[in-house]
Amino acid sequence: MTELNHYTTEGYLYIPQFFQPKELQQIEPILLKFHQQWLLDHREEYHSRLINSHSLTSNTSLSKADRMLLFQFIAGNRFQLLLSSLIPEKVLFLNTQLFFDPFNKDQKNYWHRDIQYTGMSIEDQQKSILTQHVLHFRIPFQDEEGIELIPGTHRSWDLEEEQDVRLSQNGKIPSDTLVRGKQIKLKRGDLLIFSANMIHRGLYGNNRFALDLIFLGDNPILRPFIDPNNHPTSEEKKQLNSTLFL
Numbered sequence: 001m002t003e004l005n006h007y008t009t010e011g012y013l014y015i016p017q018f019f020q021p022k023e024l025q026q027i028e029p030i031l032l033k034f035h036q037q038w039l040l041d042h043r044e045e046y047h048s049r050l051i052n053s054h055s056l057t058s059n060t061s062l063s064k065a066d067r068m069l070l071f072q073f074i075a076g077n078r079f080q081l082l083l084s085s086l087i088p089e090k091v092l093f094l095n096t097q098l099f100f101d102p103f104n105k106d107q108k109n110y111w112h113r114d115i116q117y118t119g120m121s122i123e124d125q126q127k128s129i130l131t132q133h134v135l136h137f138r139i140p141f142q143d144e145e146g147i148e149l150i151p152g153t154h155r156s157w158d159l160e161e162e163q164d165v166r167l168s169q170n171g172k173i174p175s176d177t178l179v180r181g182k183q184i185k186l187k188r189g190d191l192l193i194f195s196a197n198m199i200h201r202g203l204y205g206n207n208r209f210a211l212d213l214i215f216l217g218d219n220p221i222l223r224p225f226i227d228p229n230n231h232p233t234s235e236e237k238k239q240l241n242s243t244l245f246l
């Protein structure tokens with residue numbers, strides 16, 4: 001099955017050992033520096049619930065040189081090739097996220113579709129997932145338990161039980177087991193691409209530390225979710241030669 005076929009039917013693409021060690025080593029110190037500062041600035045939220053930070057490229061704690069290195073990584077040729085084979089329309093960079101384990105080791109994970117947090121009605125969500133393209137590129141820096149996802153749900157709606165679990169209704173909670181769940185374990189060096197619209201959850205443990213890059217197919221409904229502060233300035237763009245940025 002080609003990459004495109006696999007993504008089209010399953011909603012994800014797992015590419016073992018996609019990265020050379022030096023590619024990760026180059027950006028790892030930047031991510032760690034960002035994370036250390038984030039932990040200082042968000043102590044309370046980290047201790048109470050947060051399992052990720054975001055918007056690394058807009059953060060003022062990064063030096064200009066570090067920010068440029070991250071943009072160069074994001075705009076890498078091999079990502080561009082994958083993106084243009086997976087998303088038919090013009091592709092834009094949306095944002096970055098860093099995922100780590102919860103401070104409270106008993107904190108439970110949660111099945112969700114990213115689209116459920118947009119405020120759209122269920123009916124509109126059901127329509128939107130048929131056409132939208134929003135992709136996470138998950139890049140683990142530690143071997144981790146990875147992501148559990150329900151193949152095919154990037155383009156199909158939940159079974160009744162799945163919706164009950166995801167939306168905490170009819171006596172279900174979002175961390176309940178779902179029989180159609182498929183775990184994709186990840187090792188440092190791997191790349192997992194998955195649709196943000198599919199039903200998925202993070203699996204905690206092993207002191208995970210993963211960078212997610214998020215890209216989308218340009219359309220008028222998704223554009224407002226792009227924060228231009230996360231994108232390079234026009235001066236920076238000249239050095240990047242990429243169509244992923246505004």
Ligand SMILES: O=C(O)CCC(=O)C(=O)O
Nearest residue numbers: 051099136201202203212
């Ligand atoms: O890794 C996690 O904890 C959740 C990941 C996730 O939901 C996402 O990337 O959208």
